[in-house]
Amino acid sequence: MKSKLLTLALVVLAIAAVVLKYQTYMTHPWTRDALVRANIVEVTPRVTGPITHIHVADNSAVVAGQLLFEIDDRIYQAALKKAQATLAQAKVQLQRAQNELQRMTALESKTPGAVPILTLNNLTDDVDAAIANVAAATAGVDNAKLDLEFTKVYATKTGYITNFNVAEGAHVVANQPVVALIDGDSFWIEGFFQETDLEHVHAGDSASVTLMSYPDYPFNGTVISLGYGIAQADGATSAQMLPTVNPNFEWIRLAQRIPVKIKVQSLPEQVELRVGTTASVMISPQVKG
Structure with a gap:
């Protein structure tokens, strides 16, 4: 009899845990489909000529106004x-x-x-x-x-030079980008949430972010905005100016994912944000008083 009661109690606890987990999931939307984003400045020379001096190395930190390279x-x-x-x-x-x-x-x-x-x-x-x-x-x-x-090209933002694959003597052309400069003050997290979760996501909500590269160092963020549209294949104009419509229609409709922009509020010292890396995000809706 005791064993049956114990089993029943364990079943009830398991059901309660599942229900609690489900309620938490429904009221605290979560996604592991999130990426680190930042504004990318294309460093573009305004004049044409060979590079005579390079003053920075690839993947190095720079400050606004720092000389990057010189053109003859x-x-x-x-x-x-x-x-x-x-x-x-x-x-x-x-x-x-x-x-x-x-x-x-x-x-x-x-x-x-x-x-x-x-x-x-x-x-x-x-x-x-x-x-x-x-x-x-x-x-x-x-x-x-x-x-x-x-002829002297400077960094317009404080951040990081990356993918700098030119050498002294290389010929650069006016208005043709040479290297990417990641704006170090512009990092944000972009989480892609199912449309069914958007009811519980609002600007100003708190967010907990965990990077795949730093699983032991979660940090806090704040929802800035929700996307108002995503690209669609159906309805796009074909070469004959007619709408393109997918002939297949699945009985089970998959929820679309909408981008949610999250501002980083605090960052552990051990964590370095890198554009394009993967993250998980959980939203904590504001308590309405």
Whole structure:
């Protein structure tokens, strides 16, 4: 009799544990389909040329404003000198046009009718054109200075350089990315929760995050936002401008997964966040008072 009562008690406890676990799961959504994310800045040179000096190593930490690499600046120095010479010529032409207009204006004032009105108008136009040439030449100098400055490429964010696979002497092209810079202040966790769990997930909820690479060091986060859409295959426009529809329809519909963005609140000293690594996330809904 005692053994039966003991067995019955164990069964009741097991059922209670299952029910409690189920209730916890339903009210505390959990997923192991989560990834570490961060903003990625593509380091892109603004000018073309061979790299002459590299000041950082691959997979190294950098700070905003740190010099990463330099591009051969000789042609840009020559371009600046040429632009400065063009500006000097434009200023001389302006001074000459202004002197001629001033001389003719003084002559006309002293002896009315000595200078035709058309001549004065043309001289005025010459001065205006010379002023415009000086402005254009000044812009040319500014542009040449910028190009020269762009031969030095700096980090725009504090973070980590990764996938830096170029060497000194390599030719880089303007507006073509060279290396990735991970913004060290932008890390977040993106958890993909089933749509059936979204009822219990809200912005401001607390989250417990565990990285697969650091299973013994969970840390806390806060739900920032929930995604409002995911890509769909059905309904996409085909090459014939008709909607593409999957002909197969399963009797069991699988719940879609919606991305939930989670801000990291505290991080153990032992943990280093790396973009793309796997995590598990449990959400603790806010207690409504």
